[in-house]
Amino acid sequence: MDHRDIPIDVILDIYTRILRIRRFEEEVGKLFRQGQLPGFVHLYIGEEAVAAGVCAALTDEDTIISTHRGHGHVIAKGGDIKRMMAELFGKASGYCKGKGGSMHIADFDIGMLGACGIVGGGIPVAVGAGLSAWYSASERVSLCFFGDGAANEGSFHESLNLASALNLPVIFVCENNQYGEFTPASRAMNIEDIAARAAGYGIPGIIADGSDALEMYRIATAAVQRARAGQGPTLIEAKTHRSGGHAEGEEAFLAGQQYRGEAELAQARAKDPLRLLHTYVAEKDLIPADQLESLDEGITRALREAVAFARESPLPEVDSIYDDLWL
Amino acid sequence: MPRKTYIAAVQEALAEEMRRDPQVLLIGEDVRIGVFAGTRGLHAEFGDKRVIDTPISELAVAGAGIGAAVTGLRPVVDLMFGTFMFLAFDQIANQAGAMRYMYGGQTNVPVVFMTQNGAGSSAGHHHSQSVHQFFMNMPQIKVVLPSTPYDVKGLLKSAIRDENPVIFLNSLSLGGKRGAVPDEEYLVPLGVADIKRAGNDVSICAVGSAVYTALSAANALAKEGIDAEVIDLRTLSPWDSDAVLESVRKTGRFVAVDESFPTCSAASEWAATVAERAFHDLKAPVQRVNNKDVPVPFSPVLEKAVLPSAEDVIAAVRRTLE
Ligand SMILES: Cc1ncc(C[n+]2csc(CCOP(=O)(O)OP(=O)(O)O)c2C)c(N)n1
Numbered sequence: 184m185d186h187r188d189i190p191i192d193v194i195l196d197i198y199t200r201i202l203r204i205r206r207f208e209e210e211v212g213k214l215f216r217q218g219q220l221p222g223f224v225h226l227y228i229g230e231e232a233v234a235a236g237v238c239a240a241l242t243d244e245d246t247i248i249s250t251h252r253g254h255g256h257v258i259a260k261g262g263d264i265k266r267m268m269a270e271l272f273g274k275a276s277g278y279c280k281g282k283g284g285s286m287h288i289a290d291f292d293i294g295m296l297g298a299c300g301i302v303g304g305g306i307p308v309a310v311g312a313g314l315s316a317w318y319s320a321s322e323r324v325s326l327c328f329f330g331d332g333a334a335n336e337g338s339f340h341e342s343l344n345l346a347s348a349l350n351l352p353v354i355f356v357c358e359n360n361q362y363g364e365f366t367p368a369s370r371a372m373n374i375e376d377i378a379a380r381a382a383g384y385g386i387p388g389i390i391a392d393g394s395d396a397l398e399m400y401r402i403a404t405a406a407v408q409r410a411r412a413g414q415g416p417t418l419i420e421a422k423t424h425r426s427g428g429h430a431e432g433e434e435a436f437l438a439g440q441q442y443r444g445e446a447e448l449a450q451a452r453a454k455d456p457l458r459l460l461h462t463y464v465a466e467k468d469l470i471p472a473d474q475l476e477s478l479d480e481g482i483t484r485a486l487r488e489a490v491a492f493a494r495e496s497p498l499p500e501v502d503s504i505y506d507d508l509w510l
Numbered sequence: 511m512p513r514k515t516y517i518a519a520v521q522e523a524l525a526e527e528m529r530r531d532p533q534v535l536l537i538g539e540d541v542r543i544g545v546f547a548g549t550r551g552l553h554a555e556f557g558d559k560r561v562i563d564t565p566i567s568e569l570a571v572a573g574a575g576i577g578a579a580v581t582g583l584r585p586v587v588d589l590m591f592g593t594f595m596f597l598a599f600d601q602i603a604n605q606a607g608a609m610r611y612m613y614g615g616q617t618n619v620p621v622v623f624m625t626q627n628g629a630g631s632s633a634g635h636h637h638s639q640s641v642h643q644f645f646m647n648m649p650q651i652k653v654v655l656p657s658t659p660y661d662v663k664g665l666l667k668s669a670i671r672d673e674n675p676v677i678f679l680n681s682l683s684l685g686g687k688r689g690a691v692p693d694e695e696y697l698v699p700l701g702v703a704d705i706k707r708a709g710n711d712v713s714i715c716a717v718g719s720a721v722y723t724a725l726s727a728a729n730a731l732a733k734e735g736i737d738a739e740v741i742d743l744r745t746l747s748p749w750d751s752d753a754v755l756e757s758v759r760k761t762g763r764f765v766a767v768d769e770s771f772p773t774c775s776a777a778s779e780w781a782a783t784v785a786e787r788a789f790h791d792l793k794a795p796v797q798r799v800n801n802k803d804v805p806v807p808f809s810p811v812l813e814k815a816v817l818p819s820a821e822d823v824i825a826a827v828r829r830t831l832e
């Protein structure tokens with residue numbers, strides 16, 4: 184890969200986002216294994232380059248919508264890891280006051296319109312955010328993330344067509360990690376590239392290497408420019424992989440059943456987006472090694488603080504179940 | 511009698527019915543792996559043709575189940591979590607729930623839509639709602655929500671043999687619950703209630719996991735000399751109003767416990783029927799115990815607070831004794 188045209192500060196910014204997601208997810212995995220987190224958590228490890236590269240192409244005014252595997256999107260959009268962690272612990276100081284949890288984190292102040300436990304559930308909402316940008320003649324674009332599995336929901340197809348018919352500034356980013364839970368995409372659809380579906384709706388469909396953060400950035404930037412220029416929606420398919428399970432603790436309900444071979448997993452892990460970007464930066468001597476190291480230390484420290492904050496925060500008051508119902 | 515888990519009983523019912531009738535097949539997301547273990551192992555026995563993993567396309571899968579049913583198969587459509595039924599709602603409400611009547615009795619629709627119902631996994635609103643009440647509102651749909659391993663097996667077998675569309679709801683929080691399940695074949699008929707605890711002072715009616723809430727309330731009340739009867743309806747539509755009315759005629763007091771949003775809930779229907787048909791037998795106003803009227807929050811302390819508790823049931827019983 185060659186990304187000479189991307190400024191160093193942007194590369195450093197993208198690297199920082201990836202690293203912050205990685206360290207956050209590693210910590211969440213650990214906390215979950217220790218039994219400290221209720222509910223389900225779906226980690227984004229292996230897919231960080233998608234959110235980081237794409238969100239680096241957005242402004243604070245642009246909006247995103249996420250999925251059940253949403254921690255990475257929130258962080259990439261600039262979310263506060265303290266409030267995220269507190270939400271995962273079900274604490275009153277969390278983003279949603281403990282009412283949302285891992286699959287429902289939102290930060291409307293930074294244009295993060297919510298993660299979603301319903302597969303494909305966020306896609307139509309993103310079309311609406313695009314509608315409102317168009318209506319108010321704003322420069323804003325609406326972007327949504329979703330998986331390969333979600334591309335088989337009616338909501339995906341209707342939304343692409345609606346956004347296309349109305350020529351709205353919406354960017355659809357499909358994170359094709361080749362699995363929906365335990366079913367490989369190859370058994371759920373008879374096409375190799377989800378991007379090919381764009382043609383059926385008269386919009387561009389672009390295939391991207393989802394482990395190459397800088398390529399993601401470049402492709403997203405072009406789609407954003409198109410949308411801002413009033414040229415309508417784009418579907419971006421990021422070929423990616425999750426290096427862990429569908430959900431943490433899945434061994435318990437798999438009960439010994441295998442759905443992904445070791446060889447495939449090893450191949451996937453070889454395309455680790457953090458290591459790839461690190462190698463690129465090191466080989467090209469773009470950012471000094473000690474700077475990257477202290478960046479990591481800073482993030483690790485911030486995470487420790489986030490966990491402490493989450494632990495020490497009070498549980499929500501039981502009476503708060505009636506808060507935020509009506510306005 | 512051997513003791514088995516609730517979800518193992520679901521698996522046994524599916525396996526037995528698939529062995530018995532080659533027209534029965536299973537279709538849904540990750541049914542091979544069996545996310546909730548109810549469908550686990552069936553692919554090994556019955557193969558690709560009868561245990562069909564699908565794309566994540568609830569509307570199409572539900573509709574395909576209906577289409578297969580009207581052309582001679584007896585599909586069990588697995589929709590995993592109750593809330594995913596909302597994506598299939600159109601096909602269930604507009605097609606399954608109307609075809610036989612709308613087409614003048616030309617067809618029957620022997621399809622089972624199976625899913626997990628209710629809260630209990632602290633996974634937030636999208637994975638924690640009860641959905642049974644929505645389907646009770648549809649005239650041509652049967653709705654089943656069993657509470658014990660014995661019942662779930664016998665009822666699922668009956669549901670698969672039923673000629674009508676059945677929404678078959680497994681209680682999410684009861685999957686690991688153990689109980690006696692005979693190895694010999696048996697059926698539990700749809701539409702028949704079961705008295706889970708006999709008593710003379712108050713009738714408490716419940717389904718699914720709420721049955722245990724009612725039972726623990728009844729046990730606590732027994733210590734004060736209040737003798738509660740706990741009726742497990744098992745089937746919500748059509749429901750066994752005779753059993754409920756008979757109990758109320760005996761006790762004169764009625765408490766409905768239902769893990770769903772209060773408005774137009776199952777409890778609303780039971781309470782209205784009791785008020786309508788047993789008014790003169792009542793010694794006190796009927797009482798409803800439901801979820802608090804809010805979406806289901808994630809944090810375990812909040813989730814617990816919105817669900818009906820034994821204390822809520824005890825308080826409702828006391829109101830009937832005032
Ligand atoms: C409507 C709906 N159907 C099914 C599920 C259960 N489910 C949760 S995640 C998932 C797989 C989603 O696959 P994909 O869209 O590829 O996202 P990934 O998990 O791979 O990131 C499924 C089936 C759900 N949450 N919502």
Ligand SMILES: [Mg+2]
Pocket residue numbers: 330331332358359360361362363364
């Ligand atoms: Mg996927």
